[in-house]
Amino acid sequence: MNAQVFQGDALHLAGSLASDSIDAVITDPPYGLKFMGKDWDHGIPGQPFWEEFLRTMKPGAHLLAFGGTRTHHRLTVAIEDAGFEIRDCLMWLYGSGFPKSLDVSKAIDKAAGAEREVVGPSTRHGGGNDNLYDYGKGLQTMGNGVVPDITAPATELAQQWDGWGTALKPGWEPIIMARKPLGKNTVAANVLTYGTGAINIDGCRIGDEILPEQTAGQARIGTFERTDMVTPERVGRWPANVALDETAATMLDEQSGTSKSTKGKPRRPQAPGDGYGMTHTGAEYNDIGGASRFFYTAKASRKERGEGNNHPTVKPITLMRWLCRLVTPPGGTILDPFNGSGSTGCAAVLEGFRYLGFELDQDFVDISEQRIAHWSGVSEPFSYNADAPLKLA
DSSP states (O other): OOEEEEESOHHHHHTTSOTTOEEEEEEOOOOSSOGGGOGGGSSOOOHHHHHHHHHHEEEEEEEEEEOOTTTHHHHHHHHHHTTOEEEEEEEEEOSOOOOOOOOHHHHHHHHHTOOOEEEEEOSSOOOOTTOBOOGGGTOBOTTSOOOOEEEEOOSHHHHHTTTOOSOOOOOEEEEEEEEOOOTTOOHHHHHHHHSOSSOOTGGGOBSOOOOTTOOTTOEEETTEEESOOOOGGGOSBOOOSEEEEHHHHHHHHHHHOOEEOOBOOOOOOSSTTSOOOOOTTSBSOOOEEOGGGGSEEEOOOGGGGOTTOOOTTOOOHHHHHHHHHHHOOTTOEEEESSOTTSHHHHHHHHTTOEEEEEESOHHHHHHHHHHHHHHTTOSSOOOOOTTSOOOOO
């Protein structure tokens, strides 16, 4: 298997990698939010980490790093100060975030030593994966089926502040896109020398499904239709720096309603491959559908977690596949220095890339090995020699 996961500190392990050997770094590092009191989330990886990762990457290699909405500015500065070029900031929009908010009314009653009367179970909360209630008391469901009680304010001041909290429900995460400088190379020269420096536009176009029953010149793409498909290789829209999950896509379409592509005077691209052109009818795309058709939509499944995967911040494998494909050259090696439960590794092997993961927690190393082995079609979990020097598979 062209995948390895190593237990240990990312900064130390990266020092064993050869310089200019990694094709892409795709990772979900700690956000420094003290998430659920976890030790691993008490700080953001600083500049020394990103300097070491930069050293291992080929000139022009891309970095994709998830961040928290409250702390991604510090992550971005650390990456930039390490020597990376900041190229973009993608938005990952989702509808399944859970609010981590202090109930101010309950906090007032608690401080006053007043006991609140239980008036019934919550009718708004079903105990699903997207629920976390009364953050100040640590009550959470996280899919365990617990439904919180509704309690009535016990004091006049608590009544005054009933319904007030301290945080919004999270609905998006930034993904920082950065690139190792090309040096004196042009992009064209760098691509020919190292295979890195560019991103895979055609491989990540939005709405590129081609169904067997389609006839020439017709394509049904997601929830909309195109009648202007010229070649299968160039079907779909130019990838945007916004990605959605299915819940967010549905919510967006409910708000936007069904729309048709606008028409104008037909035009031709100014140069081959510049993406600037219309069909012979004068429409950018002869399609009908909701606004979500303009953005990549990741289709997540609870089965992706795999049995025993209790990591709290798992990303959808379909999203990670799209990101891997976007910045990694064919047959390239992806490094995830903050491996977690191995979603990047699962995506990498599904896309045919080689993978190296670093992870502090041995339990998550074990989980990620099992998950990567599963998605690789290997019946038994893979193993490695922890005493052996790191090698590119």
